[in-house]
Amino acid sequence: MSLFSRLLSYLGLKKKEVNILVVGLDNSGKTTILNNFKKDEDKSQEIVATIGFNVESFHVNNLTFSAFDMSGQGRYRNLWEHYFKGIHAIVFVIDSSDSLRLVVAKDELDLMLKHDEIASKPNLPLLIFANKMDLRDALSSVRISQALGLESLQERPWHIQASNAITGQGLQEGIQWLTEQLINQKK
Amino acid sequence: MDSDEQNISGLLDDQSTLDDRRTSSSLSNQVISGESKETLISKPEIASKWLTAYNDNLCSLYTLTACICFVDLNGDGDQKLVIADLGNGVQGMKLNIYKGTFILSQLTLIDCPSGVVSFYMDSNAPRIPAIGVASGSYLYIYKNLKPFYKFGLPSLEIHPSEQDAWNQLVADKIDASQLKVLLENLRIEVGEASLTARSQRLIDLTDPGVIDDFIGRYKDQPLKRSTIITCIATIKKTVDEDNNLNCLIIGTENKDILIIEPDAFTILTSVQLPSIPVFLEISGLFNVEYRVIVSCRDACIYTIKRGFKTGRLCVQLNSQPVGLVRYNNNIIVGTMDQCLSCFTINGNCVWKINQQSGITCLTAIEVEILGLTLIAVALESRTVVFYNGKSKVDTIETENVITSMKFGRYGREDNTLVMVSRSGSLSIRILKRTAKFTSIESDFGEAGSGSTMKMNIPKKTKLFIDQSVREPIHRAFQQDLYRLRLVVARAYVKAIAASLNPMSSNAVDPLKLSAQVHGLGPVFRLILEIQNTSLDQPSYNLNLFFYCDVKIYRIHRNFIPVPNLQPGYIYTFATKVECVNELNVSDFIKIHVVREGDSTPIITAIINMPSSETPV
Ligand SMILES: Nc1nc2c(ncn2[C@@H]2O[C@H](COP(=O)(O)OP(=O)(O)OP(=O)(O)O)[C@@H](O)[C@H]2O)c(=O)[nH]1
Ligand SMILES: [Mg+2]
Numbered sequence: 001m002s003l004f005s006r007l008l009s010y011l012g013l014k015k016k017e018v019n020i021l022v023v024g025l026d027n028s029g030k031t032t033i034l035n036n037f038k039k040d041e042d043k044s045q046e047i048v049a050t051i052g053f054n055v056e057s058f059h060v061n062n063l064t065f066s067a068f069d070m071s072g073q074g075r076y077r078n079l080w081e082h083y084f085k086g087i088h089a090i091v092f093v094i095d096s097s098d099s100l101r102l103v104v105a106k107d108e109l110d111l112m113l114k115h116d117e118i119a120s121k122p123n124l125p126l127l128i129f130a131n132k133m134d135l136r137d138a139l140s141s142v143r144i145s146q147a148l149g150l151e152s153l154q155e156r157p158w159h160i161q162a163s164n165a166i167t168g169q170g171l172q173e174g175i176q177w178l179t180e181q182l183i184n185q186k187k
Numbered sequence: 188m189d190s191d192e193q194n195i196s197g198l199l200d201d202q203s204t205l206d207d208r209r210t211s212s213s214l215s216n217q218v219i220s221g222e223s224k225e226t227l228i229s230k231p232e233i234a235s236k237w238l239t240a241y242n243d244n245l246c247s248l249y250t251l252t253a254c255i256c257f258v259d260l261n262g263d264g265d266q267k268l269v270i271a272d273l274g275n276g277v278q279g280m281k282l283n284i285y286k287g288t289f290i291l292s293q294l295t296l297i298d299c300p301s302g303v304v305s306f307y308m309d310s311n312a313p314r315i316p317a318i319g320v321a322s323g324s325y326l327y328i329y330k331n332l333k334p335f336y337k338f339g340l341p342s343l344e345i346h347p348s349e350q351d352a353w354n355q356l357v358a359d360k361i362d363a364s365q366l367k368v369l370l371e372n373l374r375i376e377v378g379e380a381s382l383t384a385r386s387q388r389l390i391d392l393t394d395p396g397v398i399d400d401f402i403g404r405y406k407d408q409p410l411k412r413s414t415i416i417t418c419i420a421t422i423k424k425t426v427d428e429d430n431n432l433n434c435l436i437i438g439t440e441n442k443d444i445l446i447i448e449p450d451a452f453t454i455l456t457s458v459q460l461p462s463i464p465v466f467l468e469i470s471g472l473f474n475v476e477y478r479v480i481v482s483c484r485d486a487c488i489y490t491i492k493r494g495f496k497t498g499r500l501c502v503q504l505n506s507q508p509v510g511l512v513r514y515n516n517n518i519i520v521g522t523m524d525q526c527l528s529c530f531t532i533n534g535n536c537v538w539k540i541n542q543q544s545g546i547t548c549l550t551a552i553e554v555e556i557l558g559l560t561l562i563a564v565a566l567e568s569r570t571v572v573f574y575n576g577k578s579k580v581d582t583i584e585t586e587n588v589i590t591s592m593k594f595g596r597y598g599r600e601d602n603t604l605v606m607v608s609r610s611g612s613l614s615i616r617i618l619k620r621t622a623k624f625t626s627i628e629s630d631f632g633e634a635g636s637g638s639t640m641k642m643n644i645p646k647k648t649k650l651f652i653d654q655s656v657r658e659p660i661h662r663a664f665q666q667d668l669y670r671l672r673l674v675v676a677r678a679y680v681k682a683i684a685a686s687l688n689p690m691s692s693n694a695v696d697p698l699k700l701s702a703q704v705h706g707l708g709p710v711f712r713l714i715l716e717i718q719n720t721s722l723d724q725p726s727y728n729l730n731l732f733f734y735c736d737v738k739i740y741r742i743h744r745n746f747i748p749v750p751n752l753q754p755g756y757i758y759t760f761a762t763k764v765e766c767v768n769e770l771n772v773s774d775f776i777k778i779h780v781v782r783e784g785d786s787t788p789i790i791t792a793i794i795n796m797p798s799s800e801t802p803v
Binding site: 025026027074075077078097098099100101102103104107108111137 | 238239240241286287288289556597598599600601603615617619620621
């Protein structure tokens, strides 16, 4: 890193690189959300269920995000914990219309937050997308935050955001909150 | 901010409430920090391997394990739950289709359902299965939740006398009451089940007005005897893939099993059984090789193989089965005597575990991700116990007695257990991803055989081989010895039961009786010796009675009073016995020692008399 760019980054002018982990049950819309942040020419038209994981990078709010898009299928969920190291934020995506599996999402979220790597970083921000809010059976983000027991998260900064990954609604707001958190922490 | 209100208000509100939420989140952080409420509450859930996804105590479902199934209704892998509700058993029968925690659709059923299956009836793409509901004598097929086809079971032969009786009525040769008498007699002769429903109903009617009305309404319609579906299952036709063509297997009240091809609804195979089938379990492919395991109302399990026209008896159970599950190549059956048993296909019992209370239903739990099949057993004691083989690996306590349950893929969750309780509540549990099933407790005392621990077994020696050759001989010997002991024990019990032994072990009167016969006949002298074997207790007021065939013997003193027996001394009595039979046959004489006023003898001696000389 040259002296100049180091100077820039001290001044907060250079683009910062942040690593985020995008997790959530299968079919919750993780890949679709990340697809929205990509430049138009990079966007994929057809989104298929993720196998294992993908790494995506995009620029939002002067930050360079590199996101681990993990697969949410049961048999791949044990991969999540291998990417807990070195991340700056967690994005947890929930299918608001899948009321049946809300308990499963809670169980996975609890497991993750209890993991040593995450528990030892109590100010690692947690952004929750209550996705698929356009669907008829979708639960409200308040109901979801109750079901997940988010109020009982103690120090950790968290935010729940209703979203529609197909139209992109709510995504900017979510990432905005995340950016603020990251910038505040850097200071 | 009301949650429901937010749900309705939709997109615009979400933007405006965004800021509220942000503050509320930071607020809640401050308020709750330092409280350990959460860890306390979630403690019991950590212990459980199951997450409670949904609980509805008010849906008042009445259903059977066979009436629950998962259907990939749209062919997108998001499975729906179908529960056929028996209503109150007479009315209110419904087919409920659930998506997630909501009811997607509710269809009315006309008759009581006995089973629901999901099956692929054609090879069209996209692969969308049909729902088959067995109800009364019909199989109702639904496609895309719309009635598609109604398959009626073939009608059965009508007894000629029954047909004749109705014909006579139509021809006015007999009247209603005569018809009723004819039918009642026929019922005694051939049994109720062989009559048509119309005749059964007529026999039940008593009021003459109602009878006339009934006959007037139905007499001109042709008689029809139909049977009722008791159970239903599916079998894959040619290829063992998840969404390939199926055939339907149904069991009927007419004691047969029909295999039906759902393209044109033709009956491919029909198999006769000795009794009425209740539970079905299927393995294999219809066109290759298959086996149907069926338990019947005669408490027997039969197996049917491809190409056979009758069922083969596999196991005769001691008690009525309440659930049947195929487990690897074995059969697991829960019976009303609180037993869970495992049998091989050949009917040998592998193990048997007594349960703490009555079994209400069984289901197989196939956890693909763990490569494991468990058996869930619901008990009257409001628990569901999970067995891996014969070791207990988990239990769930429930609020109510679970009476039906199914495990499978529901929604997008592979490991979902749906349970319906006796009080009609519906509970959906999801197996945790991190769940591991290890034996929690071994019922070895009850299981009776072996432990699962691997033992350090040394190599086979020559001695061992020799020994194993001798073993069958030894076993045969042992077996005969046991038989002998059994015969002896039986004889002994019989003797004691009838006080037939010449030694009394009675605590009050320990007596010993022996008898001798002197002489060659036809006149004998019978000498009896009786001894009180106790140390210090004399016996009083005993009587000796003789019992014999009066056509053969005449006894001079039929009755000898014994007023006093001092301990230790031998008292001798004698009487003359004369053989009065001309053919000089010999017979036995019984001597009973009876206490005055008692009716059962204290001891009895049987004397086999020698054959008598001819009188000179
Ligand atoms: N109606 C609606 N559908 C959505 C929304 N977001 C995603 N979907 C759809 O949900 C399906 C699953 O989306 P994915 O992005 O593949 O889900 P995922 O979380 O990446 O799933 P895995 O990779 O299997 O973990 C796709 O068919 C999307 O079109 C939404 O906001 N509304
Ligand atoms: Mg994905």
